[in-house]
Amino acid sequence: MYLTKKLQVKIIEDIMLKKVYEGSVNYLQIMDENGLIDNSQMPNYIDDSKIIEMYKWMSLTRAADSKMISLQRQGRAVTYGPSLGEEATQIGSAMAMAKKDILVPNFRQHGSYFVRGLPMYDFMLYWKGYEDGMAATKAINATPYIVPVATQLLHAVGLAFGQKYLKTGANVLTYVGDGGTSEGNFYEALNFAGELKVPVVFIIENNQWAISTPISKQTTASTLAQKAIAAGFQGIQVDGNDPLAVFKATHDALEKAKETPTLIEAITYRLGFHTTSDDPTKYRTEAEVDEWLKRDPLKRVRTYLEKKALWNDAKQVDMEANNSKLINEAVEKSEQFKLDPKNVFEHIYSFMPDTLKDEENAAINSGFWQQGND
Ligand SMILES: Cc1ncc(C[n+]2csc(CCOP(=O)(O)OP(=O)(O)O)c2C)c(N)n1
Ligand SMILES: [Mg+2]
Numbered sequence: 001m002y003l004t005k006k007l008q009v010k011i012i013e014d015i016m017l018k019k020v021y022e023g024s025v026n027y028l029q030i031m032d033e034n035g036l037i038d039n040s041q042m043p044n045y046i047d048d049s050k051i052i053e054m055y056k057w058m059s060l061t062r063a064a065d066s067k068m069i070s071l072q073r074q075g076r077a078v079t080y081g082p083s084l085g086e087e088a089t090q091i092g093s094a095m096a097m098a099k100k101d102i103l104v105p106n107f108r109q110h111g112s113y114f115v116r117g118l119p120m121y122d123f124m125l126y127w128k129g130y131e132d133g134m135a136a137t138k139a140i141n142a143t144p145y146i147v148p149v150a151t152q153l154l155h156a157v158g159l160a161f162g163q164k165y166l167k168t169g170a171n172v173l174t175y176v177g178d179g180g181t182s183e184g185n186f187y188e189a190l191n192f193a194g195e196l197k198v199p200v201v202f203i204i205e206n207n208q209w210a211i212s213t214p215i216s217k218q219t220t221a222s223t224l225a226q227k228a229i230a231a232g233f234q235g236i237q238v239d240g241n242d243p244l245a246v247f248k249a250t251h252d253a254l255e256k257a258k259e260t261p262t263l264i265e266a267i268t269y270r271l272g273f274h275t276t277s278d279d280p281t282k283y284r285t286e287a288e289v290d291e292w293l294k295r296d297p298l299k300r301v302r303t304y305l306e307k308k309a310l311w312n313d314a315k316q317v318d319m320e321a322n323n324s325k326l327i328n329e330a331v332e333k334s335e336q337f338k339l340d341p342k343n344v345f346e347h348i349y350s351f352m353p354d355t356l357k358d359e360e361n362a363a364i365n366s367g368f369w370q371q372g373n374d
Helices: 005-015 046-073 087-095 110-116 118-129 131-141 149-167 184-196 227-230 243-253 286-293 299-308 313-335 343-344 356-366
Strands: 024-028 101-105 172-175 200-206 234-239 262-267
Touching: 024 243, 046 087, 046 110, 046 118, 046 243, 046 299, 046 313, 087 110, 087 172, 087 200, 087 262, 087 299, 087 343, 101 110, 101 149, 110 118, 110 131, 118 131, 118 313, 149 184, 149 200, 172 356, 184 200, 184 227, 184 286, 200 243, 227 234, 227 262, 234 243, 243 262, 343 356
Parallel strands: 024 234, 101 172, 172 200, 200 262, 234 262
Antiparallel strands: none
């Protein structure tokens, strides 16, 4: 049978499956591991003073981390999950937030808390095991540390819905680990966020490991950022050891948060152990860690600043002394803290329900807790 060319094309079109969607994920890096800047990506809202500020926050976070590990080893602090190596992801993102925005971290974003204004004393207090340390989060528009993996994401979406409903103009920034992206809560949160169009920015702090599970066993998806596509909004992958890239991606995502959520996958690396209860030498090689040490966020920013004569050894010594002083004073003060058993019952509800009041009275009357005795 003879068919005209036109008819042939039509038949082919009809029998072929039509592509109904195609997505893509971009990758952003501004400062590479040698401290070199890609000017084509550099936004005008990042200048050298901001980069110095980033460096200082990252350094303070690393110093506090290291102190906390040593306190834990001496039995003066509880189990602690360090942020070693992940400082750029935390500092770059938190610095992009406006004061009224709300921070919803998990258990590892110590740097984000510092940028938001959590006093060092409260940080020390919390990791000594006192809930009171988290009472300060209210004043800095943050929720307390959250350990049940990925549950914070739904809290974040709920909070963002509240901001939209009450027209506060605030956005919500929340974090999850790479392991957390395998939880149902992660998908539920993304779906709600996309459907409700709430002002939330999700950051996946992809540190390559979920305790001893590597990212290669977590998913066969080639990026975690692409998981946003199914929820109807954009995902972007950034170099999570580049605070400038993280800052830019977060800044831009917050700018458009009133119209759409964004998922940012920050590629970073957990240089230390999962927590002080973990021994990573049992499941990963030293060669892998050495590879990532080359991409250390602090090292690259210091290299950049020194090349521009904006930093030197004297400034470094000065900064380290100031950090130590701040940290040591906070440790000392936190060790003077006297537990009031009543505190255990506070900070749970905005008002105290009768049932909780009864429990509080029973606990106090039982004498089980001695006032001021920790
Ligand atoms: C719901 C739940 N399951 C298991 C745990 C135990 N747990 C704590 S952290 C963690 C791994 C989290 O890995 P990831 O999300 O990558 O975050 P990272 O610790 O690497 O920052 C697990 C399984 C938990 N806290 N909550
Ligand atoms: Mg992880």
